[in-house]
Amino acid sequence: MSLRVAIVGSGPAGIxxxxxxxxxxxGPVEIDVLERLPTPYGLVRYGVAPDHTSIKSIADxxxxxxxxxxxxFLGGVEFGRDVSRDDLLACYDAVVYCTGAMVDRRLxxxxxxxxxSVAATDFVNWYCGHPDVPADRFVLDSPExxxxxxxxxxxxxVRILARTAEELRGTDVPxxxxxxxxxxxVRVVHMIGRRGPEHxxxxxxxxxxxxxxAGVDVCVRPEEAAAEVEGLPRQIRGNVEVLQxxxxxxxxxxxxxLDVRFWLRPVEIxxxxxxxALRLERTxxxxxxxxxxxxxxxxxxxxxxxxxxxxxxxLPGVPFSETTMTVxxxxxxxxxxxxxxxxxxxxxxxxxxxxxSDAAETVRTLLADLAGRAPARxxxxxxxLAGRGITPVTYSGWLSIEAAETALARTLGRGQRVKLPGxxxxxxALRERADRxxxxxxxxxxxxxxx
Numbered sequence: 331m332s333l334r335v336a337i338v339g340s341g342p343a344g345i346x347x348x349x350x351x352x353x354x355x356x357g358p359v360e361i362d363v364l365e366r367l368p369t370p371y372g373l374v375r376y377g378v379a380p381d382h383t384s385i386k387s388i389a390d391x392x393x394x395x396x397x398x399x400x401x402x403f404l405g406g407v408e409f410g411r412d413v414s415r416d417d418l419l420a421c422y423d424a425v426v427y428c429t430g431a432m433v434d435r436r437l438x439x440x441x442x443x444x445x446x447s448v449a450a451t452d453f454v455n456w457y458c459g460h461p462d463v464p465a466d467r468f469v470l471d472s473p474e475x476x477x478x479x480x481x482x483x484x485x486x487x488v489r490i491l492a493r494t495a496e497e498l499r500g501t502d503v504p505x506x507x508x509x510x511x512x513x514x515x516v517r518v519v520h521m522i523g524r525r526g527p528e529h530x531x532x533x534x535x536x537x538x539x540x541x542x543x544a545g546v547d548v549c550v551r552p553e554e555a556a557a558e559v560e561g562l563p564r565q566i567r568g569n570v571e572v573l574q575x576x577x578x579x580x581x582x583x584x585x586x587x588l589d590v591r592f593w594l595r596p597v598e599i600x601x602x603x604x605x606x607a608l609r610l611e612r613t614x615x616x617x618x619x620x621x622x623x624x625x626x627x628x629x630x631x632x633x634x635x636x637x638x639x640x641x642x643x644x645l646p647g648v649p650f651s652e653t654t655m656t657v658x659x660x661x662x663x664x665x666x667x668x669x670x671x672x673x674x675x676x677x678x679x680x681x682x683x684x685x686x687s688d689a690a691e692t693v694r695t696l697l698a699d700l701a702g703r704a705p706a707r708x709x710x711x712x713x714x715l716a717g718r719g720i721t722p723v724t725y726s727g728w729l730s731i732e733a734a735e736t737a738l739a740r741t742l743g744r745g746q747r748v749k750l751p752g753x754x755x756x757x758x759a760l761r762e763r764a765d766r767x768x769x770x771x772x773x774x775x776x777x778x779x780x781x
Contacts, residue, residue, distance in 0.1 A: 332358030332400075333700065336418045336711070338409045338645075339428035340365035341372020342392065342682050343672025346689035347426050349395045354693050361401045362422070362711060366408035367461065368723040368756050369731060370396060372430060374682065376460040377451075379486040380501035381493070388682060396725055404715075405723030412720050415647035415668075421711040423703075424667045424696050427645055427657065428689075431673035435639040437478065441599030442636075446472070450479065450487050450637035457490055457507055459749030461756065465506035470514035472632025476608045478596055479637030480523035481531035487635055489539060491519050492546045492586050500745040502735070518587045520629055524595040524613055524620050527573045528557045534568040540588060541576060547584045550577040554592040594627075595620065599634055608634055640678040662692025669696050727760050734759035 337344045348361045418425045434449035455463040495512035555577040559567045600607040612625035641655035657670045671692040735747040
């Protein structure tokens with residue numbers, strides 16, 4: 331009898347775990363990849379900026395894993411709602427949780443609840459077409475916007491705000507989102523870091539892209555970019571040198587401006603009914619810690635996007651550490667027959683490819699634990715889901731959504747694909763596929779397209 335494993339989450343960590351299982355198992359293995367959305371690939375689809383097509387091409391690699399014999403994609407199945415921990419342990423020899431860390435950390439300052447103060451991930455999900463964020467979520471009606479954070483996500487957000495809609499026309503941005511970007515009144519974007527340029531988390535490649543934006547003056551204050559580069563690691567030294575080069579340039583009066591700021595921390599988001607300004611305090615280091623200097627300035631921004639770190643959320647019935655915001659584990663093992671991989675295992679560190687070695691470690695632990703053990707499953711997962719009226723979206727169902735996005739791009743004259751606007755449009759694509767596949771009689775079509 332083959333090993334049967336459930337993987338919760340179809341992002342890079344989940345799919346790399348499926349790949350590692352097929353390679354390391356040494357025998358037959360049945361793998362179900364459960365995903366609450368009808369679409370796979372997680373962060374690759376809904377977190378990578380649409381203008382980063384080379385990174386998004388990782389989906390082609392992940393696609394091949396989902397097409398391996400013994401691997402099934404079960405979309406539209408939500409852990410904690412449709413199935414529980416006990417359900418999965420009754421159906422599978424082991425369960426691997428790969429649900430990521432996509433909830434933003436908060437600033438903890440007055441005014442953070444005002445309309446216009448939002449998580450950067452909400453904005454990312456919006457322009458990436460995530461069905462959890464409606465296309466009308468954002469109206470970019472403020473001439474100035476602040477992005478708090480100096481990591482790669484902050485850089486992505488800044489770049490999308492600074493680009494023209496025409497520059498994004500060839501990407502997979504949903505059409506309504508593109509229309510709203512075209513109507514944007516944003517002319518000045520402030521990217522703000524609490525520490526100095528040598529402490530920034532963005533990569534050199536991402537940083538350089540900002541300097542290549544057409545129609546954008548990138549401005550850096552020389553006193554804020556001052557840092558001794560001697561002895562710094564190559565990557566950090568490169569960041570500082572690029573920033574110092576920008577600080578030496580004179581603005582040319584381009585239509586949009588990007589102010590890259592350092593040594594400032596938010597102390598208050600100001601406004602009555604919505605964000606009207608952001609109050610900042612000058613900072614310095616004292617014994618390695620950021621402290622305020624008592625010197626303040628106020629920026630007249632109408633939107634504040636926070637990108638100051640991410641955390642996982644607890645899963646029903648699964649241990650969770652509120653200190654590390656991860657599931658406690660030893661080399662991926664949580665407890666008997668339960669495992670983790672990806673950000674929920676180690677925290678939001680590394681790049682997409684880091685998940686591959688991380689998943690391989692978890693799988694080695696899992697296979698060592700189960701070696702020689704009799705199968706533990708007792709329940710057929712398909713029967714369990716059917717008994718609850720749940721018909722998962724299969725991989726072929728996902729391909730129908732993908733085909734609809736490709737057709738939409740052709741209709742609009744835009745690139746290779748345009749993401750469908752929300753869950754209802756995805757489900758409509760599935761129903762249309764089922765209708766086409768159904769015979770001329772009233773016999774039902776493929777039940778996999780129903781959800």
